[in-house]
Amino acid sequence: MRIRDLMGQMPLFHGLQEQHLEELTDIVVDQTLGRGQTIFSGGDEASGFYVVVSGKVKVFMLSPDGKEQILHIFGPGEAFGEVPMFAGGHFPASAETLEKSRIFFFPRRDFLALLHKDPSLAVNMLATLSRMLRQLTRLIENLSLKEVPSRLAAYLIFLSDRDKTPEEVELDIAKGQLASLLGTIPETLSRILNKMSSQGLIEVQGRRIRLLDRQTLAEMSEGGKFLF
Amino acid sequence: MRIRDLMGQMPLFHGLQEQHLEELTDIVVDQTLGRGQTIFSGGDEASGFYVVVSGKVKVFMLSPDGKEQILHIFGPGEAFGEVPMFAGGHFPASAETLEKSRIFFFPRRDFLALLHKDPSLAVNMLATLSRMLRQLTRLIENLSLKEVPSRLAAYLIFLSDRDKTPEEVELDIAKGQLASLLGTIPETLSRILNKMSSQGLIEVQGRRIRLLDRQTLAEMSEGGKFLF
Numbered sequence: 038m039r040i041r042d043l044m045g046q047m048p049l050f051h052g053l054q055e056q057h058l059e060e061l062t063d064i065v066v067d068q069t070l071g072r073g074q075t076i077f078s079g080g081d082e083a084s085g086f087y088v089v090v091s092g093k094v095k096v097f098m099l100s101p102d103g104k105e106q107i108l109h110i111f112g113p114g115e116a117f118g119e120v121p122m123f124a125g126g127h128f129p130a131s132a133e134t135l136e137k138s139r140i141f142f143f144p145r146r147d148f149l150a151l152l153h154k155d156p157s158l159a160v161n162m163l164a165t166l167s168r169m170l171r172q173l174t175r176l177i178e179n180l181s182l183k184e185v186p187s188r189l190a191a192y193l194i195f196l197s198d199r200d201k202t203p204e205e206v207e208l209d210i211a212k213g214q215l216a217s218l219l220g221t222i223p224e225t226l227s228r229i230l231n232k233m234s235s236q237g238l239i240e241v242q243g244r245r246i247r248l249l250d251r252q253t254l255a256e257m258s259e260g261g262k263f264l265f
Numbered sequence: 266m267r268i269r270d271l272m273g274q275m276p277l278f279h280g281l282q283e284q285h286l287e288e289l290t291d292i293v294v295d296q297t298l299g300r301g302q303t304i305f306s307g308g309d310e311a312s313g314f315y316v317v318v319s320g321k322v323k324v325f326m327l328s329p330d331g332k333e334q335i336l337h338i339f340g341p342g343e344a345f346g347e348v349p350m351f352a353g354g355h356f357p358a359s360a361e362t363l364e365k366s367r368i369f370f371f372p373r374r375d376f377l378a379l380l381h382k383d384p385s386l387a388v389n390m391l392a393t394l395s396r397m398l399r400q401l402t403r404l405i406e407n408l409s410l411k412e413v414p415s416r417l418a419a420y421l422i423f424l425s426d427r428d429k430t431p432e433e434v435e436l437d438i439a440k441g442q443l444a445s446l447l448g449t450i451p452e453t454l455s456r457i458l459n460k461m462s463s464q465g466l467i468e469v470q471g472r473r474i475r476l477l478d479r480q481t482l483a484e485m486s487e488g489g490k491f492l493f
Contacts, residue, residue: 098402100410101487108405120402123388124395129402152388159387160351160380166394167352173401174326174348174357177336180408181448182328220409259329 040067043090044141047114049165052157060151066142076118076132076140083121083128085144089113092138095214098130107218109172110135110210116165122148123166135210180220186229188219191258193239197248204251208244268295271318272369275342277393280385288379294370304346304360304368311349311356313372317341320366323442326358335446337400338363338438344393350376351394363438408448414457416447419486421467425476432479436472 041062044050089111096117097107108130111117120129122145152159179188196206216226233239238254240247269290272278317339324345325335336358339345348357350373380387407416424434444454461467466482468475
């Protein structure tokens with residue numbers, strides 16, 4: 038597919054004038070990276086932002102002793118790394134491919150010039166940043182106000198709703214990554230998965246998890262009292 | 266001061282055409298609230314967003330058992346409650362005045378219409394949301410990757426840098442609020458303040474805290490190993 042057509046399918050560029058889509062096509066840098074490649078590191082100088090075309094990218098932070106906290110995993114059509122574009126300064130977190138990924142890079146100066154010309158682009162970008170603010174708010178709620186089992190239950194319900202599969206979810210990331218997303222370590226996650234299984238809430242088969250008692254999971258996800 | 270002039274001083278409205286500032290003046294709702302008043306609650310339908318003119322507003326979440334996590338405390342000139350404006354849906358968190366506050370409310374539909382007319386307004390709004398994303402990223406780093414003493418040290422260094430007072434900071438919120446901002450409870454915060462004092466790192470006098478050993482505090486704030 039032509040770059041121009043790929044761009045036309047991205048939510049960030051919906052409603053743009055044809056001429057501006059062509060201008061974007063002129064400034065974009067198209068790159069394909071293997072799995073586990075660093076795109077940028079927290080503290081790096083930023084010269085633009087990125088959109089995932091295909092593949093998967095994690096944006097994360099590391100503590101000095103190596104603990105990882107994933108902020109979000111970005112898939113096709115999603116933009117990341119925009120903070121320094123508009124607020125200045127450096128990247129607040131790091132980005133790395135989780136699998137082979139094709140990524141569009143948009144240089145700051147050219148993109149800002151276009152933004153001043155096309156209000157649709159600015160309004161789409163506001164929607165993108167607002168959705169990310171909502172995601173981070175939810176993550177803070179999970180980290181600060183819920184215990185790990187509640188966070189896991191909330192994530193399972195989230196996946197099930199997102200993929201419209203009420204009885205079963207398929208994890209789209211490895212369990213180690215899931216632990217990092219939930220702000221815990223793989224050992225704790227395994228222990229909780231085992232407990233949930235023995236209580237008849239879920240049934241784990243590799244990356245597939247059957248939701249046997251969705252109502253209890255939904256209650257747990259609210260962060261109230263639960264069984265363990 | 267006239268509403269039009271107050272508006273002209275707000276970072277969100279810098280660079281706006283005179284005519285658009287006048288239009289904003291026509292749509293704004295000017296309100297003054299006493300201390301401890303609810304502005305909106307998480308889950309409420311949103312019909313616009315807010316800017317603090319004077320006073321202080323906390324945006325926060327509550328767990329089912331009543332634990333509070335502050336996302337941010339907004340002061341004069343700062344906008345809050347924008348997420349549903351651009352991403353749709355409800356307010357993800359709650360907002361309450363911390364003191365008597367004057368607040369401008371901008372109704373959604375009128376504001377969006379103006380946004381489509383004036384790219385400066387959209388670009389300023391992108392900067393506002395990006396700064397908030399950076400703040401929330403920092404908060405997640407604090408909550409997930411640092412222990413409470415590190416978070417406190419980071420906050421003291423932040424205040425000292427912000428207010429350009431290298432040797433002493435003055436807390437601009439009550440200690441109970443500070444505990445909530447750091448994701449802990451007042452008892453734990455008191456214990457940590459006492460330990461830091463007994464180790465000669467700080468000296469607490471009411472809301473004034475002298476930074477006796479700024480270097481150690483800076484090291485602690487990085488989240489590495491520390492003494493307690």
